[in-house]
Amino acid sequence: STKEHSHDEL
Amino acid sequence: MNVFRLAGDMTHLSSILVLLLKIHTIKSCAGISLKTQELYALVFITRYLDIFDRFTSIYNFLMKLIFLGSSLSIVWYMRRHKAVHRSYDKDQDTFRYQFIVLPCLLLALVINHKLTFKEVMWTFSLYLEAVAILPQLVLLQRTRNIDNLTGQYVFLLGAYRALYLLNWVYRYFTEPGFVRWITWIAGLVQTLLYADFFYYYILSWKNNVKLELPA
Numbered sequence: 001s002t003k004e005h006s007h008d009e010l
Numbered sequence: 011m012n013v014f015r016l017a018g019d020m021t022h023l024s025s026i027l028v029l030l031l032k033i034h035t036i037k038s039c040a041g042i043s044l045k046t047q048e049l050y051a052l053v054f055i056t057r058y059l060d061i062f063d064r065f066t067s068i069y070n071f072l073m074k075l076i077f078l079g080s081s082l083s084i085v086w087y088m089r090r091h092k093a094v095h096r097s098y099d100k101d102q103d104t105f106r107y108q109f110i111v112l113p114c115l116l117l118a119l120v121i122n123h124k125l126t127f128k129e130v131m132w133t134f135s136l137y138l139e140a141v142a143i144l145p146q147l148v149l150l151q152r153t154r155n156i157d158n159l160t161g162q163y164v165f166l167l168g169a170y171r172a173l174y175l176l177n178w179v180y181r182y183f184t185e186p187g188f189v190r191w192i193t194w195i196a197g198l199v200q201t202l203l204y205a206d207f208f209y210y211y212i213l214s215w216k217n218n219v220k221l222e223l224p225a
Binding site for chain 2: 008
């Protein structure tokens with residue numbers, strides 16, 4: 001599984 | 011943050027301000043789909059569930075509040091405000107959006123980065139945003155004379171996501187390991203849905219004629 005995504009975009 | 015993303019956010023913000031301007035000043039929402047506005051409110055609610063527990067920046071926080079507040083107030087105006095509600099054409103705004111919401115929810119349950127409630131809601135908001143414009147585009151095809159503010163609103167809404175595509179290209183080449191397949195594909199589908207609107211909008215602007223979408 002991919003690493004924790006930082007939802008840094010709106 | 012890069013210039014494409016900032017331009018995208020500002021374009022998105024201005025699309026919402028154009029719509030609020032139209033509704034608030036001329037007290038009319040003629041040609042605007044309430045279904046699309048409700049879908050956008052749902053997009054922002056499911057996208058910003060982490061507004062309080064994941065702090066990125068003041069900019070991020072403020073923009074989330076603005077997007078949430080404006081989308082909810084537009085829905086409120088169109089549903090509750092007497093004059094505005096009277097100008098809403100509910101007989102034409104008949105897109106059954108359960109055909110949009112349910113598939114997006116199922117897809118988010120199947121294709122996501124992590125099977126947690128917040129991550130699935132965030133993924134759902136991406137898929138939903140990609141198709142949320144459909145009721146509005148259908149309504150535009152049924153609306154004979156599209157007024158300028160409505161045309162500008164839809165144009166800015168499509169342009170914002172196109173700018174985000176440029177932002178993702180920029181970040182892919184400048185940030186090693188920056189890959190966001192789900193976001194990229196949803197954003198591409200979203201922008202492609204505006205393709206024919208862009209074509210007719212730019213044509214009407216170039217020939218200086220009223221915007222009209224073929225039915």
